């Protein structure tokens with residue numbers, strides 16, 4: 371096991387960074403998590419946490435897994451509808467007796483449960499990462515609030531627009547997936563219930579999904595195909611945030627009513643991006659984890675899951691390894707092929723159900 375004197379700095383208190391921090395702190399490592407926001411970002415909407423993500427939580431922290439099982443609802447059925455409301459396909463999901471289900475959960479509930487597992491003195495808020503330098507064995511990081519951190523391993527879990535990534539693979543630009551997405555969570559006891567995941571299949575330039583979050587809440591996501599103008603390129607979200615009425619009119623009345631019932635201030639909107647598979651996950655003593663390492667299209671719902679798997683794998687390699695350089699090499703050999711597969715297949719599905727299919731048909 372790597373000595374518990376090992377100091378690990380983690381940039382970004384999203385789900386990947388906080389899960390890693392909680393695992394490493396429980397193993398006795400000296401952990402500091404730096405978050406640029408004044409409070410951890412508990413915004414966001416519903417998440418499908420697939421079975422492998424639940425297993426990654428259960429293996430690292432069974433108590434946390436139990437909390438997640440009580441925070442949402444197991445996915446029980448996928449229903450694919452056309453834009454007239456007709457059901458094209460319906461697939462029910464069954465689970466073996468001891469199998470962990472795929473869970474539909476509010477991101478806020480997930481992050482809050484994770485934060486309860488992270489010792490409070492590990493978390494540094496209002497600390498935007500600015501730069502890093504490293505020698506053979508020591509990394510130094512500086513933050514915009516004037517803090518400096520020095521330690522043995524710096525982990526960048528600072529999301530798709532990662533600044534830490536520049537020190538591992540410079541020059542990576544997020545790639546626009548040609549969709550704007552609006553999302554929210556709304557009270558609903560009728561339209562989408564009992565673990566249902568409803569997809570209005572892509573057509574006429576839109577794609578919409580709804581899923582039950584349990585306790586009378588439903589998540590919805592509304593995707594519109596849209597090119598970015600030159601001035602919009604690379605921006606996280608657009609400035610005009612309302613769903614255009616003519617696009618909303620394309621979905622059937624019952625679905626539209628759920629979206630319309632959502633208070634405007636509770637709707638989040640962003641451009642959809644992924645990144646190309648990276649050739650490496652670390653450089654010296656700086657490592658990338660979660661979306662910073664492998665942001666992907668949401669088509670396979672592997673984003674958050676992959677971050678949990680990363681965190682579990684790194685904590686295991688640190689326990690089993692004898693020196694940090696060997697740990698990082700073995701971590702990368704295990705994770706790189708897996709995250710590449712997630713990225714490539716997610717992008718492929720996104721292309722198949724999106725514009726390229728439309729072009730073929732034309």
Ligand SMILES: Cc1cc2nc3c(=O)[nH]c(=O)nc-3n(C[C@H](O)[C@H](O)[C@H](O)COP(=O)(O)OP(=O)(O)OC[C@H]3O[C@@H](n4cnc5c(N)ncnc54)[C@H](O)[C@@H]3O)c2cc1C
Nearest residue numbers: 382384385386406418498499528529660661668673674675
């Ligand atoms: C439309 C959509 C739907 C999705 N649906 C699903 C789904 O159903 N299932 C699923 O598993 N995944 C889904 N995902 C993906 C999932 O949300 C992400 O993969 C996951 O949240 C990434 O977590 P993370 O901790 O790696 O990054 P983030 O959640 O982005 O966290 C990064 C953190 O770093 C902080 N930060 C950023 N820069 C700095 C800095 N310079 N200094 C300090 N802190 C910084 C940020 O404030 C943030 O707190 C979806 C994504 C989208 C866009």
